[in-house]
Amino acid sequence: MSKNLRISFLGGLGEIGKNMTVFEFGDDIIVVDAGLAFPDPDKMPGIDMVVQDITYLIRNKDKVKGYIITHGHEDHIGGLPFALKEVPAPIYASRMTLGLVERKLHEHSGLKVKAVAVRPRAVVKIGAFSVEFIHVNHSIPGSFALAITTPLGTVFHSGDLKIDLTPVDGQPIDLARIGEIGRRGVSLMLCESTNVERPGFTMSETTVGERLDELFEQYKNKRLFITSFASNVHRMQQILDLAQKYKRKVAFLGRSMVAVSDVAIKLGEMKARPENIIDISKLSAFKNEEVLVMLTGSQGEPNAALSRMANGEFGQINLGPDDAVIFSAIAIAGNEGAVADVVNNLIHRGCEVVYERLAAVHVSGHACQEELKIIHSLVRPRNFIPIHGEYKMLKKHCDLAKRMGMPARNVFMADLGECWELSASGLKKVGSVPHGSRLIDGYGAGDVDSSVLRDRQALAEDGICVVGLGYDGKSGDLVSGPDVIMKGLAYAHELEKVIVDIRGVVLDSLTKMPFNGSDINEVRNQIRKDVQNYFQKNFNRRPIVVSMLEKVGQ
Ligand SMILES: [Zn+2]
Ligand SMILES: [Zn+2]
Structure with a gap:
């Protein structure tokens, strides 16, 4: 049996979504992330989501010692119920991530597994692995990078991250610790590539708050609707704080918005006075300038409340000239048309609409080029494989690593299903493992071909x-x-x-x-x-x- 470290990629390469990386040493396997991808509705009508083919894990079921989840976004947790059903093992993650995971498992007919909440800088022994959790900034609280150590050395896995030195929760990314791990020696870095095509730095989340403050002032006589990604707890926190400043009550609308705010308030990740939160059904009891609705639908999803309001098909709430709607989110590639439709319909109804091209009402959760360079220079890995990106992004990230002085022979483009081996003599591709997509239709898995x-x-x-x-x-x-x-x-x-x-x-x-x-x-x-x-x-x-x-x- 090989006593080398094997790393197999079951998702997240050549795509943004369904992230999953498998680490195998001797008789032990740990799985990092188990996400989903959202399908293109034209190519896959009626399919709710796409998850990994986990044949490889099923074959090695007895070896799987745990799932390590970097953070609570769907592209990192969405496949977990399907993986756990076939290959149960304990989950290690932050409290925030576990809160969202538990909710999800509950929806899937009450799957029960052991969950271990870990704190920043915690080191957990899992089989042959020792895993350290490192606090990073991202668009959801409780996000980690990982330092995974075996007798063969350390692998640094970035998770999803950005460098925010003035974050909303006052907890900047633990650059000091990342530097120490780098100094100790990192054999391989796997680093996310989402924003590698963008030069410069991602702006701090707090800059969004400043811009939103101006908009609250500008629209102080109107009823306010703000749509953003449901999981962006720090964005919600800033909006809650502004609501308090401008004496507005807040109502949440949309299933995921209600779910995430529930978990975040319960865990203390989001602070809100109970008297400032109202049920959406109470909206009409207040004057326009006294309320604010935080809702989903920032991507133009046709069934979301916002799209239905824009079409005048949402019974309880009629939008018109007394309303201002702020899109505090970017349209993800492929959704631009749907978002433009919603914006046009809102304007047609007489609403004031603020969307991203007009104002800095959104910043990304992912590192741009200069931040990635900082991570590379702190970690100083001997070998590098970019992850979490389409091929064009992975390629750009390889180029960035080489520009920073890494020898070309240590920079690798990996692909889905490939198995790489780290040994005393270095890193090389050794073969492939079964991989692919399972299409999920409702709660059913694998029955759609x-x-x-x-x-x-x-x-x-x-x-x-x-x-x-x-x-x-x-x-x-x-x-x-x-x-x-x-x-x-x-x-x-x-x-x-x-x-x-x-x-x-x-x-x-x-x-x-x-x-x-x-x-x-x-x-x-x-x-x-x-x-x-x-x-x-x-x-x-x-x-x-x-x-x-x-x-x-x-
Ligand atoms: Zn993420
Ligand atoms: Zn992600």
């Missing part, structure tokens, strides 16, 4: 036609039907004619392939083929055709 997605796309584009018939099992005579039901097919004006046509087509199919003497599946296929041809020929469409044949009598 590409044929389901193809059907959904066909349904969305071309609709469905169902043909129903009953036949006598003995004589093979047709006893009922053909009945024709169509959904999502746009021939309303000639519906009657189309139905008559299809009946004719089906009766023709039955003369080619009668019930008597034919295999029932062949009859079904014949009908499907013939009806599909009819649509193709007459309408240039390929709806899903389902033929339901019922045997009557024996």
